[in-house]
Amino acid sequence: xxxxxxxxxxxxxxxxxxxxxxxxxxxxxxPIPNPHQPGDFTPLPDPEVQDGSVGRAPRxxxxxxxxxxxVGAVGQRWSELDSRATSMGRADYALVVxxxxxxxxxxxxxxxxxxxxxxxxxxxxxxRMTDAxxxxxxxxxxxxxDDLTKLTDAEVRAQLVYMSTRFWGSPLxxxxxxxxxxxxTQAAARVQTLAxxxxxxxxxxxxxxxxxxxxxxxx
Amino acid sequence: xxxxxxxxxxxxGCAHGRRTFLKATAGFMGSTLLGGLPFRAFAQAAExxxxxxxxxxxxFNGGWDQLLAFDPRDPTEFTADRASETKILPGYDQINDSRxxxxxxxxxxxxxVGRSNIDFGPAVGNELARHYDLMTVVRGINMNTLGHxxxxxxxxxxxxxxxxxxxxxxxxxxxxxxMKPRVPIASISYNVESYNDRYGGYANALxxxxxxxxxxxxxxxxxxxxSEIEKQLLDFRGQPVNCxxxxxxARGLGTTYSNSQEQMRLIQSQGLDxxxxxxxxxxxxxxxxxAAIRTKYNLTSANDVNGERGRAATVATALKKGIAQCxxxxxxxxxxxxxxxxxxxxxxQRRGFDALAMLVKDLRESGHPAGGTFMDHTxxxxxxxxxxxxxxxxxxxxxxxxxxxxxxxxxxxxxxFVFGRSGDIGMAPGTFDLRNGASDPNxxxxxxEHVIATVLASAGLDYSITRVEPLRPILA
Numbered sequence: 001x002x003x004x005x006x007x008x009x010x011x012x013x014x015x016x017x018x019x020x021x022x023x024x025x026x027x028x029x030x031p032i033p034n035p036h037q038p039g040d041f042t043p044l045p046d047p048e049v050q051d052g053s054v055g056r057a058p059r060x061x062x063x064x065x066x067x068x069x070x071v072g073a074v075g076q077r078w079s080e081l082d083s084r085a086t087s088m089g090r091a092d093y094a095l096v097v098x099x100x101x102x103x104x105x106x107x108x109x110x111x112x113x114x115x116x117x118x119x120x121x122x123x124x125x126x127x128r129m130t131d132a133x134x135x136x137x138x139x140x141x142x143x144x145x146d147d148l149t150k151l152t153d154a155e156v157r158a159q160l161v162y163m164s165t166r167f168w169g170s171p172l173x174x175x176x177x178x179x180x181x182x183x184x185t186q187a188a189a190r191v192q193t194l195a196x197x198x199x200x201x202x203x204x205x206x207x208x209x210x211x212x213x214x215x216x217x218x219x
Numbered sequence: 220x221x222x223x224x225x226x227x228x229x230x231x232g233c234a235h236g237r238r239t240f241l242k243a244t245a246g247f248m249g250s251t252l253l254g255g256l257p258f259r260a261f262a263q264a265a266e267x268x269x270x271x272x273x274x275x276x277x278x279f280n281g282g283w284d285q286l287l288a289f290d291p292r293d294p295t296e297f298t299a300d301r302a303s304e305t306k307i308l309p310g311y312d313q314i315n316d317s318r319x320x321x322x323x324x325x326x327x328x329x330x331x332v333g334r335s336n337i338d339f340g341p342a343v344g345n346e347l348a349r350h351y352d353l354m355t356v357v358r359g360i361n362m363n364t365l366g367h368x369x370x371x372x373x374x375x376x377x378x379x380x381x382x383x384x385x386x387x388x389x390x391x392x393x394x395x396x397x398m399k400p401r402v403p404i405a406s407i408s409y410n411v412e413s414y415n416d417r418y419g420g421y422a423n424a425l426x427x428x429x430x431x432x433x434x435x436x437x438x439x440x441x442x443x444x445x446s447e448i449e450k451q452l453l454d455f456r457g458q459p460v461n462c463x464x465x466x467x468x469a470r471g472l473g474t475t476y477s478n479s480q481e482q483m484r485l486i487q488s489q490g491l492d493x494x495x496x497x498x499x500x501x502x503x504x505x506x507x508x509x510a511a512i513r514t515k516y517n518l519t520s521a522n523d524v525n526g527e528r529g530r531a532a533t534v535a536t537a538l539k540k541g542i543a544q545c546x547x548x549x550x551x552x553x554x555x556x557x558x559x560x561x562x563x564x565x566x567x568q569r570r571g572f573d574a575l576a577m578l579v580k581d582l583r584e585s586g587h588p589a590g591g592t593f594m595d596h597t598x599x600x601x602x603x604x605x606x607x608x609x610x611x612x613x614x615x616x617x618x619x620x621x622x623x624x625x626x627x628x629x630x631x632x633x634x635x636f637v638f639g640r641s642g643d644i645g646m647a648p649g650t651f652d653l654r655n656g657a658s659d660p661n662x663x664x665x666x667x668e669h670v671i672a673t674v675l676a677s678a679g680l681d682y683s684i685t686r687v688e689p690l691r692p693i694l695a
Contacts, residue, residue, distance in 0.1 A: 058472045087425065087436075102420020103476035105403055109436055109483045116442035183455045190447050201444050205452055208444075212480070214473040 058218040060101040063090040069216065070114065073167045074122050074207060075136025078114040103217060112212055119207035123200035137163060138203050148188035148202050156181050163206060168215040183209070270400045270544035271589050272630065272678050273597040275534055275578070276375075276391060278411055278547070279571055281554030282367065283603040284564045284617055286310070287342035288572075289356045289624040290606075290641055291323035306645035307609040311341055313561045318344075318569070326351050336635050342568035346576035352635055353579070353594060355627045355693050359639040361648035361664035362605045365619040367555070370604030374625075375547070376414060377671030377685045387684065389413045389424065390600075390671050391545035396422035397680045400544040403482050407433065407537055409530060410549040424547065429525060430495055430533050437542070438492030456480075486542075494536050497524050512536070516577050527551050527574035535581045539593060550574060554603065558614040564607070575601065579628065594629050600674055601626040602667075609646040622648040625670050631677025633695050639665045656692050665690070 047054050061069060063085045071077050086092060088107050089100035126135040130143045140159045141148070151159075160180045164172040172180055187202045194201070210216060286292060286309050294309045302308045311321045319341040326348040328334045335351040363379060364370045372385040380386055388396065389412070395405035396418030406413070406424035413424035427433045443449060493499070497518050499509045516532040518524055524532075527550055537543040551571030556564045582593035589596065602625045607617035622641045638656045642649055650662040653669065668685040675682040676689035 060472060060476075089420065100420040100423055102423070103472060103479055104420055104423070105479045105482050105486075106425055106436055108476060108479035112480075112483065113440045113442070116440045116444075120442050120444070179455075179458065183451065186451050187448050190445065190451065194445055198445060201448055205444055205448050209452060209455060214476050217476065218472060 060103050060107075061217050061219065062099050062101060063088050065219075066111075066217070070118060070211070073136075073211065073216070074118045076118055076122050076125075078118050080117065081114060084110045084114075108212075111217070112208075115208045115211035119204045119211060120200070123202075123204035123207060126203065127200040137166070137207055141203070145199050145202075147192060148199075149185070149192055151188070153181065156184050160184060160206070163210060167207075167210040168213070170215060180206070268588055269538060269541040269593070269596075270398075270402050271596060272398070272544070273538045273593070274391060274394055274545045274674070274678075275538070275597060275599045276411075276545070276547040277571075277575060277599060277601040278371070278374075278549045279554055279568070279601070279603040280371075280549050280552035281556075281567075281603070282370070282605045282607055282619055283554050283568060284342075284556075284561075285340070285358075285606040285622075285624045285641075285646075286609060287340040287561070287565050287568055289337075289339065289343070289626055290358045290622075290646070291338055291340040292609075294322055302610060305643060307643070308611055310561045310611055313611075314341065314565050316562055316565070319565050324348050332635065337637055342565045343572050344569055344576070347572045347579070350576065350579050350583070350628070353583075353628045353632075354634060355632050355636040355638060356624060357627065357638045357665060357670055357690070357693070358624045359641040359649040359651070359665055360623040360625060360670065361666055362621050362623045363666070365605060365621065367604055370623075372412065374602045374604060374667045374670075375412060377668040385412070385414050386416075387414065388416050388418065388422075389547065390674060391424060391547045392418060392422050393675065393684060394545055394678070394680060398544065398678075402541050402544050403486055404436070404537075404543050406545040406547070407543045408547045409433075409533065411547045413547065424545075425543075430529065433533065433537075434492045434495050437486055437495070439487040453484075491540060491542060494540050494542075495533060497529065497532060515581055516574075527570045528577060531574040531578040532581075535578050535585075538582070538597065539585055554607075556607070557612065557616040557618055559616050561611075561615075564617070575599075582629075597629045598631055598674060598677055599626075599628040600670070601628075602670075606646075620646065622646050627670070627674070627677075627693065631695055632673075633693050636693065638690055638693050653688070653690060654692075656690070 044055060063081070066088075067077065067081055070081075081088075088110050089102065091099045122137060126138045127145050129135050129138075132139055132141065132143060135141070138145075138159070140155070140162050142151075157177055160177060161171045161173075164170060164180075184202065184206055187205050191199055191202050286307075292307055292309045294311050297305050297307045297309055299308060311319070314321075321341070323338040324341060324343060324345065325338050326335050326345060329349070329352050332352040335348075337348075337351050337354060337356050339348045362370050362373065364373060366383060368383040369380050372380045372383070375389050376385055376387045377390060378386040387393075389408070391406045391408070392413060392415045396415070399405075399421065404425045405422065408424040408426045410428050411426075413426055415423050425433070425436060427436075444452070490505075493503075493505050494508075496505070497509055497512055497516075498521065499506055503509075512518070512532050516523075516528045518529055518532065523529055530548055530550055534546045534548055537546055551567060551574070553567040554564060556567075579594065579599070582597055585593045587593050587596045603623065606620045606623045608620045610617070612618055624641070639651055640649055640658070641647065648664055649658055650660060650664060651657060652659040652662045653665070666687070668687045669690050672682040672685040672687050673689040673693050675685070677694055682689055
């Protein structure tokens with residue numbers, strides 16, 4: 001009896017395999033239905049109607065994003081941001097119920113103020129740090145900043161690539177890197193003619209320029 | 220590290236467009252021909268002019284007594300003996316101050332204008348009343364509310380709030396939203412709420428609670444680098460943009476930001492913050508100009524500058540310097556006088572009306588670049604959230620009352636004109652044929668939205684948002 005049951009089971013399995021083989025050799029493959037139907041998703045805008053750009057338009061950072069981005073890029077918080085947040089677009093959900101992300105005059109003005117405040121403070125603090133790894137912006141600068149004009153072109157470029165990656169997530173390259181290098185070198189040369197208390201201004205001015213660049217405030 | 224690089228073109232492979240080329244050319248030409256002044260700054264300097272049409276919304280905080288302001292009654296007719304019948308007691312005899320008349324004020328006739336068709340309450344005073352030739356007074360407005368926030372927001376937006384939450388945009392926002400002025404700060408709200416429910420951020424008002432906030436926006440940063448490094452930064456920013464910057468600037472955002480930065484530098488280079496430095500000492504470049512403003516507005520101390528007269532001077536400066544097109548201002552307060560004497564209400568109103576008179580006088584005397592005076596290009600609306608009861612309560616004050624009045628002045632408005640009236644019993648809001656202003660038992664109430672629609676229509680703007688027709692007899 002036991003032998004009979006095993007034989008019957010083997011036969012049943014064999015017949016099942018034979019059936020599958022017959023289906024695949026018949027060449028019929030059921031297509032997987034498209035799970036997305038028209039209306040399930042928003043198609044990307046036609047690049048033709050937006051100057052060849054693909055995808056959504058750039059957006060300005062909200063005030064909360066800006067706050068976090070400044071800390072991430074520069075290494076310190078802009079302490080006055082809260083007092084100017086409403087003017088820069090933060091919604092209070094009492095009188096203003098939507099965040100304003102227009103890069104208007106007031107935003108530009110206050111961002112400039114903030115950039116100067118945090119960049120000058122941070123550059124000044126970093127100048128006093130002899131451990132370069134403890135710095136946020138000037139990590140590739142020498143331990144002592146007696147004379148940044150002594151940096152080689154490659155060292156300046158490396159510093160600027162590091163900073164641009166930190167500030168924008170996008171390293172400088174090509175002609176633009178050359179422009180920034182010239183800008184850095186000019187500032188460093190000027191700083192050499194100033195009192196030693198102004199040595200941090202080379203790093204500060206690059207920081208200000210990067211923080212107020214459209215690439216910093218958009219995503 | 221907040222974003223990834225997606226632009227594979229790089230700066231090398233980017234074909235510079237016509238706009239970039241023009242910018243570069245313009246920058247070169249500008250720096251060559253204009254003595255180093257950046258071209259775009261030069262181009263924008265030409266735009267730094269007052270708006271062709273300006274608006275001022277003046278709020279009297281607390282609910283004014285319209286018997287003392289724009290809806291007076293003759294005390295010889297509305298006597299205390301008849302108060303139980305008329306439910307109106309002007310109470311002018313209880314003010315007891317020689318600065319206030321004891322009867323409604325009819326200003327002296329101006330040559331070529333004819334006698335005043337408007338009678339004013341004693342608190343208005345002669346200084347403002349003598350500008351009757353530019354005024355329309357709307358009386359008998361039904362506020363439909365006795366709540367401060369509700370009435371205030373109703374008049375700000377022209378829409379009855381939901382509960383106390385405002386609906387719609389402020390009228391100033393509606394105006395700049397439609398007109399898109401090219402002035403640096405389209406709308407300023409001075410100690411007043413502002414709403415925007417359907418326009419881009421460009422129409423948002425700059426909300427300031429005091430003059431110092433405005434100055435902070437206009438003045439340069441206090442954290443400056445060495446002057447030569449500042450110049451290097453300015454030159455660096457003036458260089459033509461590369462492809463990646465252009466990509467982030469695509470479809471408006473970068474252009475708007477760039478224009479905003481240019482405007483900011485232009486404003487700072489012009490030292491517009493100094494235009495509000497009314498108490499500046501001698502030996503400053505703008506001392507003479509500030510001295511003239513101090514004389515005009517009788518400003519002698521910091522208290523004056525932060526008070527009604529200083530606020531009026533701030534409004535005038537913002538308009539005349541081309542900084543703003545619309546200014547909404549909380550000019551005076553202390554009007555919620557449930558207790559105390561009639562003198563308190565009259566005094567507080569008078570401070571506001573005197574300051575308003577100074578503003579109007581200044582705008583009348585100041586020429587507009589487009590011709591005529593600033594008053595020819597400016598519409599002023601003066602309002603409060605509601606009025607006060609026509610009878611005096613047991614505490615000597617007045618409580619909240621439904622019927623209200625408002626003052627319109629200047630451009631687009633008929634002058635020396637009164638529209639509507641409140642009832643002779645209890646100063647109830649009347650019903651009118653709004654097409655001609657005649658009393659009509661089957662007519663309609665005058666509501667704040669009618670006044671707002673009229674202001675919008677006076678400048679040829681779309682008033683459909685108010686869902687009513689303007690008061691056409693008022694339109695010039």
